Amino acid sequence: MTTHRVVPTAIALLLTLIGWPSPVPAQQTPAAPVSAPLGNIRYEITFDSITAQSRSLQVAMSFDVTGPGPVLLSFPEWTPGAYELSFFARWVSNFAPTADDTALKWDKLDYDTYRVIPGGAKAVTVRFNYLADTLDNAMAWARPDFALFNGTNVLPYPEGRGTSFPATVTIKTEPSWLVATGMQSVPQQPHTYREGNYHDLVDKPFFVGRMDLDSTQVAGAWTRLATYPAGALAGSARAETLAELGKMIPAEAAVFGETPWPHYSVMMIFDSAYGGGSALEHTNSHVGIYSPGFIGNPILASITAHEIFHAWNVKRLRPADMVPYRYDRSEPTVWLWVSEGITDYYADLAILRGGIINQQQFLSATGDKMAKVADAPPTALEDASLSTWIHPTDGSQYIYYPKGSLAGFALDIMIRDASDNRHSLDDVMRELYRTTYKAGRGFTGADWWGAVSRAAGGRSFADFAAKYVDGREPYPWAQVLPLAGLRIQSDTTREARLGIVAGQDSAGAVVVRQILPGGAAEEAGVKAGDVLVAIGDIAITDPDFGTKFRERYGKEEGKPLPIQVRRAGQTTTLTGTVRLVPRVESRLAIDPAAAPKAVRVREGIFKGTVGQ
């Protein structure tokens, strides 16, 4: 997935705390309960103008009981791609199993497994309501005329019976409302879909209701665009989005040598209550939720390219730790820097190679990633990959996106340099796709580093892995960038700083965590634990706080600086002095004096080509 949250920039800038993520808690191996065998599984989901009023989905799961014992129905604990435990049984109510209209006995076996006693019944229907009140692409959300839901939310599975069972899903809705999903339609049966196994059933989210829906042919396959609310992405902005799909998808397919879907669905929700943007990938679709301000901004194309690239990288080519997906526990892996970070690298490359952004914009986006990594606590890619499940609070939570992207950039440069641009990171991705995904397995460390080394003519990357993937050393840009005819240009400016490390608490308050020596905050008497309220007349909660603070006080060195804090329930104003500290502003730039070989490497990266 990818997330672009709006966070106060001052906090990001001030966060200089060094931290080490905690290890993921040990998994307990549960006993292995097994459900009675089930056949002929059908799910029916009702969402219409009536159920919309209670923001609920009515679900009916019908099946034949084909053997003895209780029926054990489990709800997934997470949605693959959204690396957190959510426990979707939380949103279930009015659970009611029946056979021949007679209620069956039931209780719970564990917190997300229901135990139904069929009592000799052969045909059973289980009904329940699912509360759709969470605007999150891994969850379910309803409005008066629309619902988003995922199979992981509403499709329970028979415990201990594997994932290879086929099932149908039928949507009951208003006659004039539309249904969008990546699922396979059953001919002649309106709003009915069928998949051959549980992985596919829960990997194809639904939009139901009023929406804009149209299709375009891209790379020999239909690409659908479903957007809510109707009219949100319209006119030239919609035409532009459709055109961009036609530019980015071929650039991505070229990396792997195939477009692996018969049809792909781009599903977008625009909601003004949603700060930022976030999207979640699937095998032949993705769901993005965005602030309407993202329309017309290249960030929307970048996120879209990221999610579509995931159709190859993570939905198909995937770390062995997550093959197969299992739904009853977390699946931590040290490889999210490849699955997410390198996806992010290719998203930027795809929109560059497709002509959606230019070289300057690509270099600027890459420079922004360098700045994000520099501002975060030094964190190993492997550790950040593992830790995301527990949402670390030290500023390292999503660092495997920009830092993993930069690892991909560095590896691409080193492979192209070692092979005089005859090979690239594309070879690594393509080889692993063929030798692991196509062979029905996930990739391991030996697979990954073996492919990297082969692409680079046999060169060892053990040192790179130890220092920059398992270790926390800063990337060696001074050595790597010249190989691609690039360099970092730095300008030193002086800017106002408070001299604190701060973070948001669960209520959104900005709490001082640490006072840095010699800063304005220390002089004013700010203490760790104080809640920052305002600096001068700039509220700390202002989304542009960082920019406004630097503009207001950037030329006021030595003048009084009022710092309003809340301490023990009392609001007081402390007074310090404006302090300016040097800040090095760096940007990634083309070196006009680069040697011909470095120019070949650079052009190869920009254009997606190898050779001279």
Ligand SMILES: [Zn+2]
């Ligand atoms: Zn992602």
